[in-house]
Amino acid sequence: MEFDLSWILLGLPLAFGLGWWASRFDLRQLRRDNSQAPRAYFKGLNYLLNEQQDQAIDAFIEAVQNDPDTSELHFALGNLFRRRGEYHRAVRVHEHLLSRADLSRADRERAQHALALDFLKAGLLDRAEDALKPLEGTPFEQEARLARLAIYERTRDWPQATAIAAKLQAAQQGDFSTRQAHYLCEQALAASAQGDEASARRLLQQAQAVAPQAPRPFIERARQQQRCGEASAACDTLEQLAQQAPAALPLAAPLLLEAAAACGRSAQAQALLEQHYQATPGLDLLMALVQLDDNSGESTRPGRARYAQHLAHEPSLVAATQWLAAEPLQHEEHHGDVQRALELATKPLLRYRCAACGFEARQHFWQCPGCQSWDSYPARRVEEL
Structure with a gap:
């Protein structure tokens, strides 16, 4: 039986036509899919620029569904969820990215960082810490360490x-030396609260060595010495404070008076306070000097006279109120009401104010309770700022 070659000649054009038609069909489908993803992407970008986040999220979800392998769309979608406060959805997006085996190393590190940010914004500090640790040795290492530092500060994990x-x-x-000194001081306070004064002393000595110019280790060490009955050593420590960080001496003025009275060095403390008051007049130094004058019993130098001298150079409602407290008035029956009104008006002026966020407090804080900044409270009252 002879094979008819005419069938081959007829079949080749038919096979070629079918192949061409199939390729055209696939190309049309591919072009349709590719055109849908960019269209949805640019639609989402347009919504985002117009601050229409809900519509932008819908558009990006559509783009991701059309092209699930596009990592950039996942990152954009996850960031939008985080900004919207939908942290659980942001976590799902970034965890989905991390589960992909074809993700590049750079994108994997980026997704890990984004996941850590999701947990941080959601307040899940333990999970955020776990997500930040793998970022050691990556381009996100510095940001991750700073974030972990903030976590440990919030949880008071000082070590x-x-x-x-x-x-x-x-x-x-x-320069993190001052922060390290703060951390050591916090650990020393915890040790003192547990009755371990030896550990507290060692930690405070380390704090002074780490940050010799920081005022807090001197003040905390003087307090610890005064608490242990070492009043003379406390005075010596506060004299060192006056040399190393003179701007912080007003914070330690009451402690200096207490320690000096306990060891008989009130005259020496008064000379130190006088010297710094002449250089930088301040309310805390003034009130400490007034207290020393009142305790001395000298009628020739009554303490209230200092308030009048202060007012001659520094206008102060606080000093004026203190001066009027013992000044006889023409209508003496109204003296109590006037004094109470003045004291009420001066209370806000005696507060300390955070230079970073403006949070005001009656006591001085080394770390602001509002914004968590360190050393943001000046050692001066609101009236003096």
């Missing part, structure tokens, strides 16, 4: 905070 601050210092990412 961990000290370790992270030391790493940042070693990597020349800033």
Whole structure:
């Protein structure tokens, strides 16, 4: 039986036509899919620029559904969810990215960082810490360490905070010596609260060595010495404070008076306070000097006269109120009411104000309760700022 070659000649054009038609069909489908994803992407971008986040999220979801392999769309969608406060959805997006085996190393590190931010914004500090640890040795290492430092500060995990601050210092990412001194002081206070004064003393000595110019270690060490009955040593420590950080002496003025009275060095303390008051007049130094005058019993130098001398150079409603407290008035029956009104008006002027966020408090804080900034409270009252 002979094979008819005419069938081959007829079949080749038919096979070619079918192949061409199939390729055209696939190309049309591919072009349709590719055109839908960019159209949805640009629609979402347009909504985002117009601050229409709800519509932008819908558009990006549509784009992701059309092209689930596009990592950039996932990142954009996750960031939008985080900004919207929908942290659980942001976490799902970034966890989905991390589960992909084809994700590049750079995108994987970026997704890990984004996931940590999701947990931080959601307030899940333990999960955020776990997500930040794998970022060591990545381009996000510095940001991750700073975030972990903030977590340890919020949770008052001072040993961990000290370790992270030391790493940042070693990597020349800033000067964290003062923060390390604060952390050591916090640990010393905890040790003192548990009755371990030996550990507290050691920690405060470390704090002074880490940050010799920081005022807090001197003040906390003087308090610890005064508490242990070492009044003379406390005076010596506060004299060192006056040399190393004179601007902080007003914070320690009441402690200096207490320690000086306990060891018989009131005259020496008065000379020190006089010297610094002449250089930088302030309410705390003034009130300490007035207290010393009142305790001396000298009628020639009554303490209230200092208020009048202060008012001659520094206008102060606080000093005027204190001066009027013992001044006889023409209508003496109204003296109590007038004095109470003045004292009420001066209370806000005696507060301390955070220079970072403006939070005001009656006592001085080393770390602001409002914005968590360190050393943001000046050692001066609101009236003096």
